[in-house]
Amino acid sequence: MLSAFALVPVADASCPDALLPEPNCASGCTPVTNITTLTIGKDDIYCVKAGVTATIGTINMDGGDFLICGDAKIANFVSKKNAKKATFNVGTAGNLNFNGSGINVNGHTLISNRGHITSSADITLQDEGSAIVNGGGFIMSPTTQFTMNGQNSSFSNYRDASFGKIYAQDSHGNGRGEICLDGGSTTFTKDFNMIQNNVVSSSGTGPACFSFSGVGDFQNIASFANSTLINICQRATATTVPANAGTHWGQAQVKTNCTSCGGPLPVELTRFAAKNFGSGVSLDWETASEKNSLRFGVERSEDGQKFTNLTYVNAAGTSSSRHTYHADDKNPSKGTSYYRLAQEDNDGTKQYSQVIAIARGQTEDLDLGLNSTDANTVRFMSKDFGSFKNADVSIYTANGALVYHGKISPDQELYDIHVPNSMNPGMYIMRVTTENGAHLAPKFIRQ
Missing domain, CATH: 2.60.40.3080 (Immunoglobulin-like)
Incomplete structure (x- = not known):
């Protein structure tokens, strides 16, 4: 067997939400540089071109597309509730930094990332159909919270993601947020708070790693994950509520006092x-x-x-x-x-x-x-x-x-x-x- 980083078993399945195609920022879009407020409507296509750094105060989105092939620094982002379908598409060489007071992703808004997303602001997925699909690096500061607060909102991770706290809840009573982890992906959080059963699922393409170092609160749920392909690393500093998590993990495979899900990741x-x-x-x-x-x-x-x-x-x-x-x-x-x-x-x-x-x-x-x-x-x-x-x-x-x-x-x-x-x-x-x-x-x- 070849020892190599990020190797995963071959399979054909994937998470329900797929990455968008690589964005084309060379033509067909309105370039953005520095602007205090940017309003994007259903037929609008705005972009940050390769090699450009754009600083944006607030983006108000009601449909439309925002393509990022360069560097975008955004203080505040709000997509309209019950908005027409809207997309954020971060390309392979793109960098998106959320650095304001809060990011509110409302209904029918998709953020697709092939590059790098960093956030020092809390991110909330609100209302039906909000989704983030990560195929690159997705890093939230240790003091931030990622909230899944809407019916059928989801986070799909195909690569590497890190959070301060994950809070998965359902304010509508008839749906649940879901985190889908693709084979070979790594997801780290300091804390998590899960209210709904089986919030974490697998794409079926191979083992995925979910690790935490702080407090894991199950809120009396019966099952954290619905797949044996979810590997949990409960680090030495981590605790759970209840203290003996036992069957609350569902079908996930759990290791304690670990540094990774499967031991040190080889890099030959x-x-x-x-x-x-x-x-x-x-x-x-x-x-x-x-x-x-x-x-x-x-x-x-x-x-x-x-x-x-x-x-x-x-x-x-x-x-x-x-x-x-x-x-x-x-x-x-x-x-x-x-x-x-x-x-x-x-x-x-x-x-x-x-x-x-x-x-x-x-x-x-x-x-x-x-x-x-x-x-x-x-x-x-x-x-x-x-x-x-x-x-x-x-x-x-x-x-x-x-x-x-x-x-x-x-x-x-x-x-x-x-x-x-x-x-x-x-x-x-x-x-x-x-x-x-x-x-x-x-x-x-x-x-």
Whole structure:
């Protein structure tokens, strides 16, 4: 078996709410920069273009679409109750920051995220049909609360999400909010308060991790989760109400005094990168160790969700040595192509790698080589990095928790990132995202 971060068993099911397609901010939308109040109606399409930072005081939404391909900082957001269908669509290279007093997402409003969403404000899903679908990084400050307060409101997590407190309730009496966790996703919260049964469900694509470190309050519900694919990590500092949760967890698999749902997340897949060449795309990856690994299936997608197999590459079997692999996509999709590895063991078990993306017209290979680390600084080198205008850098713990997010302007060979003192010694994963969606995730060890 190949040990790699974010590997999940193969299956076809998914959460009820799907990510929206990658937004097109190049044409067909009204650009936004800095504005005090933005009102969006049912036929309106506004956008924050790539490379642009927009600061917005308040958004009032009654239908329409808001596309984010650059950076959007929003103090307050209100979608009208019983509004016409409205969408927030954050692209792979997009960043959305909620920094005001509160975010109220009312009926029939969908927030779809392929990039990064951060919030220092409380977020409330109100009324029927409100939904957030996360396929990137979704980080709320530890002091904030995420409230699911409406009939059939939902949060679907396909990647990484972190909350201060989750409060799932039903003010209407005839519906319930639901959290759907896709296979391989990680969801962390300090506290949670669940009023309805079976609030947490699985997509059925494989084990999903839900961990908490504070108080888990079941409000006398009979069942927290309706799937054996939900893995719970009750950390050493965590407590539950009642103290002996027992059957209140439902079908979830529970671990206590843990740091992650399945032990330390292995990261022996040390590189997976894409590069345009001629009319095709060149794919390269590297492993540090493998166990009973038969082959890699190279898969491609046009939307980052539905994948088809391109080719197979034989694996090394069992090895503790470094191995490099290569495959070519001679007929890539127009626009952005998404790729992942489906690693197959000798016993037929299949697992996925993380997804990477590349846009046609990107001529450089995003190649990052870690140089050194000290107590509070990560220093790294970049190669073929010069033509990228901006890049986001995220650092994750071995169990998938985001501990750092910042920006760099890649116009030099060496970079120093000053990391928080809260980063304990251990293994970390770095992810770099450019404005055209390329990704890289090398590992490093902080001493």
